[in-house]
Amino acid sequence: xxxxxxxxxxxxxxxxxxxxxxxxxxxxxxxxxxxxxxxxxxxxxxxxxxxxxxxxxxxxxxxxxxxxxxxxxxxxxxxxxxxxxxxxxxxxxxxxxxxxxxxxxxxxxxxxxxxxxxxxxxxxxxxxxxxxxxxxxxxxxxxxxxxxxxxxxxxxxxxxxxxxxxxxxxxxxxxxxxxxxxxxxxxxxxxxxxxxxxxxxxxxxxxxxxxxxxxxxxxxxxxxxxxx
Amino acid sequence: xxxxxxxxxxxxxxxxxxxxxxxxxxxxxxxxxxxxxxxxxxxxxxxxxxxxxxxxxxxxxxxxxxxxxxxxxxxxxxxxxxxxxxxxxxxxxxxxxxxxxxxxxxxxxxxxxxxxxxxxxxxxxxxxxxxxxxxxxxxxxxxxxxxxxxxxxxxxxxxxxxxxxxxxxxxxxxxxxxxxxxxxxxxxxxxxxxxxxxxxxxxxxxxxxxxxxxxxxxx
Numbered sequence: 001x002x003x004x005x006x007x008x009x010x011x012x013x014x015x016x017x018x019x020x021x022x023x024x025x026x027x028x029x030x031x032x033x034x035x036x037x038x039x040x041x042x043x044x045x046x047x048x049x050x051x052x053x054x055x056x057x058x059x060x061x062x063x064x065x066x067x068x069x070x071x072x073x074x075x076x077x078x079x080x081x082x083x084x085x086x087x088x089x090x091x092x093x094x095x096x097x098x099x100x101x102x103x104x105x106x107x108x109x110x111x112x113x114x115x116x117x118x119x120x121x122x123x124x125x126x127x128x129x130x131x132x133x134x135x136x137x138x139x140x141x142x143x144x145x146x147x148x149x150x151x152x153x154x155x156x157x158x159x160x161x162x163x164x165x166x167x168x169x170x171x172x173x174x175x176x177x178x179x180x181x182x183x184x185x186x187x188x189x190x191x192x193x194x195x196x197x198x199x200x201x202x203x204x205x206x207x208x209x210x211x212x213x214x215x216x217x218x219x220x221x222x223x224x225x226x227x228x
Numbered sequence: 229x230x231x232x233x234x235x236x237x238x239x240x241x242x243x244x245x246x247x248x249x250x251x252x253x254x255x256x257x258x259x260x261x262x263x264x265x266x267x268x269x270x271x272x273x274x275x276x277x278x279x280x281x282x283x284x285x286x287x288x289x290x291x292x293x294x295x296x297x298x299x300x301x302x303x304x305x306x307x308x309x310x311x312x313x314x315x316x317x318x319x320x321x322x323x324x325x326x327x328x329x330x331x332x333x334x335x336x337x338x339x340x341x342x343x344x345x346x347x348x349x350x351x352x353x354x355x356x357x358x359x360x361x362x363x364x365x366x367x368x369x370x371x372x373x374x375x376x377x378x379x380x381x382x383x384x385x386x387x388x389x390x391x392x393x394x395x396x397x398x399x400x401x402x403x404x405x406x407x408x409x410x411x412x413x414x415x416x417x418x419x420x421x422x423x424x425x426x427x428x429x430x431x432x433x434x435x436x437x438x439x440x441x442x443x444x445x446x447x
Contacts (some may be wrong), residue, residue, distance in 0.1 A: 008373035018303045025295075025307050036318045051328055092366070111319070121348040141407035165373065 025127045056090045058129040059120030062103035063092035067213050067226050068153040071212075075219050076226070087212060092120070101129055102216055106208035113137040115146070117204055121161065121213065123220050127185075128159040128205060129175075136197075143197035152191050152198070160185035161209045168214050176202035239362050247369030253346045254377030255426045260346040264378060265415035267337050271394050273327035274382025276330055278375025280323065280338060284315045285347050285371045286364065289355040296356050308351045309342070316341045345373060377422075383417050385409045 056066045070077035072085030090103040102123065107116040116135040119128055133147040146152060164171040172186040176199040179192035188205075190198035216223065237243065253259045255338075263281070267273045288311050292299075299307045320338050324331045331338070341347070350370055355363045386392060389409030391399035408414050 018300050021299050022303055022306060022310075025299075025310050029310050032314055033317050036321050040321040040325040044321070047325065047328050140410045141405065 011098055028161075045144055052090070055118045055132045055134065056103040056120075059103050059118055059132050060092040061120075061129055062094055063100040064095050066090045066092045066103070069223065069226055071215055071219065071223075073215070076222055087215075089212070089216070089223075090227055099123070099220075104208055104225065105134070106204040106214055108200045108204035108207065110136060111138050111143050111196045113202045115197065115204060116167070117201065119205060119208075119215060121157070121209070123223075125158065125161040126160070126213070126217070127198065128156050128161055128209070131156045131201065133201075138194070138197045143194045145191050145194055146197045147202055149191055152189070155182070155188045158185070159205070161213050162186075163214060163217060167217065169210050170206070170213060174202050174206040174209060189217075236357070237361055237362050237366075239303070239365060240259050242363055243365045244369035244372075247366060247371070247373040248376065249373070251370075252373040252377060253349075253370055255422060256373060257346075257349075259349060260344045260374065261419075262340065263337050263344065264381065264420065266413065267334055268378055268381035268385055268415060268418075269389065269410040270381065270386045271335075272330070273333055273380045274378040275375070276334060277337065278371070278378045279447065280319045280334075281341055281344060281346070281374055282368070282371025283319055284312060284341050284344075285350060286367045287313045287318075287372070288347060288369035289350050289363050290360065292351045292355040293358060295361050299356075304356065305348075305352075308348060308356075312351070313342050314349055348386045380422055381415065381418050384421075389414060 003050060047205065053066065057063050067090070067206045069089050069091055070085040071087050071089050074085065077085035086104070092100050092103060094100050100122070101120045103118055103120050105116065105118050108112045109115075113136070115133065115138065117131050117133045119131040121127075122129045131153070136147065138144045138146065159174065160172065161174065162171045163169070170186075172184065174186055174188065175181075176188040176195070178188050178195075181187075182189035188202040247253065251257060252263055254261075260281075260427070263277055267277045276288055288308070292308060295307075316339065319341070323334070323338060350367055354366055383393065384393075387398065388406050389411075391397060391403050391405045406414070409418070
């Protein structure tokens with residue numbers, strides 16, 4: 001059979017056949033995706049809740065449960081009302097309902113991308129009690145040490161975040177200093193070889209604390225009551 | 229529907245082994261290099277990526293083989309992509325449900341399985357022309373070959389770059405990890421070394437075959 005004959009005997013695929021095939025495949029796909037989504041949704045939400053729970057309880061030592069609260073210039077958010085409260089804080093309590101600390105999320109530009117972290121603030125001692133890196137893309141082997149280097153994490157066992165005399169900002173900005181040069185309680189000892197990542201952590205803490213520490217101190221009593 | 233230029237393959241052990249060795253998608257066909265280089269900085273990531281890719285490969289190839297006489301050839305690529313994307317989304321949700329840590333470690337590379345040319349290549353070159361059971365076995369073999377390749381890179385990079393295997397310290401305490409091995413250049417170094425080894429093995433076998441032929445001709 002010559003090519004010409006072949007072309008005339010091979011019927012053209014009608015358009016409706018293509019539409020039918022694509023439509024059916026797309027519907028089948030949609031159905032499958034929706035099924036899987038519905039099935040995994042509660043599991044994923046539970047995983048995320050556990051991840052936050054775990055992070056909050058690591059950065060606030062001694063805590064056993066948490067209450068999520070929105071905080072702003074005019075105090076805590078009241079249900080149904082709008083008083084401009086927009087900062088999400090996780091208030092952590094121990095078994096007796098005692099306020100153990102407040103966990104806050106923050107972030108700053110690192111070496112490659114934003115470093116996101118959660119940290120625990122203790123209003124009693126006006127200090128930071130622990131940090132946990134939530135998300136980062138720092139260089140493996142160098143910058144990523146901010147997440148697990150024990151010496152670096154030691155910085156945040158009692159990092160000073162005391163307020164100034166007027167109570168509207170920190171008395172001393174939280175700053176990163178060169179490795180081994182830490183002399184004051186508000187300084188963060190950098191990891192050698194990972195200065196930019198260390199500075200990012202200090203910057204994230206400072207930026208968030210400058211705004212939130214005064215608010216938390218001002219509304220401490222309300223926050224304590226939230227545990228009841 | 230359509231023309232089937234290639235004969236349908238008969239099922240044999242070779243259908244499976246080919247993907248593992250002779251036509252290994254990474255070491256022989258050099259396909260899907262992006263995840264191979266990017267997520268092999270630890271053994272666990274390599275295993276997870278390999279299993280995820282294998283699942284998508286097997287599921288999409290099987291479905292495509294099942295529908296092969298029903299998909300008009302003008303819209304076949306579009307159909308394949310939709311099918312592949314569906315299974316990638318399924319894997320994406322499944323990994324999130326299994327472990328968020330793993331999901332964060334693999335990052336965007338789960339979604340990028342859609343664009344993995346091993347999978348589309350299998351769909352076009354094999355699944356669209358072969359029967360269901362041969363496709364199933366062949367794609368399983370290809371998936372296993374891909375996983376094997378990821379593992380060969382992942383283990384070497386983790387042992388040299390972090391001194392651990394699956395997170396367990398195996399190198400002596402005073403071993404200074406080669407940080408470069410878990411950085412992107414390490415991926416190229418290790419891949420290059422493996423390719424060199426495979427090329428050398430292949431050359432040696434060919435030389436032996438030639439020598440044998442020469443000997444039998446002389447005899």
